[in-house]
Amino acid sequence: MIQYYFDIHVFGPVYDSLTKLGIDVLRGQDDGKDETADQNLLRRATELKRVLVTADKDFFEIASDFQNRGEYFCGIVYYRPIDITIRNMIEDLQLIAQLSEPEELCNLITFLPIRH
Numbered sequence: 291m292i293q294y295y296f297d298i299h300v301f302g303p304v305y306d307s308l309t310k311l312g313i314d315v316l317r318g319q320d321d322g323k324d325e326t327a328d329q330n331l332l333r334r335a336t337e338l339k340r341v342l343v344t345a346d347k348d349f350f351e352i353a354s355d356f357q358n359r360g361e362y363f364c365g366i367v368y369y370r371p372i373d374i375t376i377r378n379m380i381e382d383l384q385l386i387a388q389l390s391e392p393e394e395l396c397n398l399i400t401f402l403p404i405r406h
Contacts (some may be wrong), residue, residue, distance in 0.1 A: 292387040298324050299345040313387045341365040365395030367386045369402035378403050380388035
């Protein structure tokens with residue numbers, strides 16, 4: 291099962307709902323990393339073997355830089371708040387967590403929503 295690492299942009303109700311569903315989620319602010327540079331946030335998520343969930347488009351360039359340097363990361367799930375409801379986000383993240391293996395998301399960016 292996938293474990294998530296949420297950056298500060300992720301809505302609180304998403305965290306609350308996923309944890310109630312038994313999905314393992316750690317928020318950056320709970321890990322003391324709410325002021326951490328984005329590159330280091332991705333490194334921290336990877337160190338903990340977690341997929342980073344973010345609405346920050348800066349991670350496109352960061353992921354590209356990691357890939358170009360051959361630096362491994364556990365995956366990124368990206369969403370734009372205007373493109374997805376909180377309910378759909380919860381459902382999509384639950385689906386990914388329960389049906390994916392960690393190695394399937396390595397060094398990739400997955401976009402939400404995964405279905406319309």
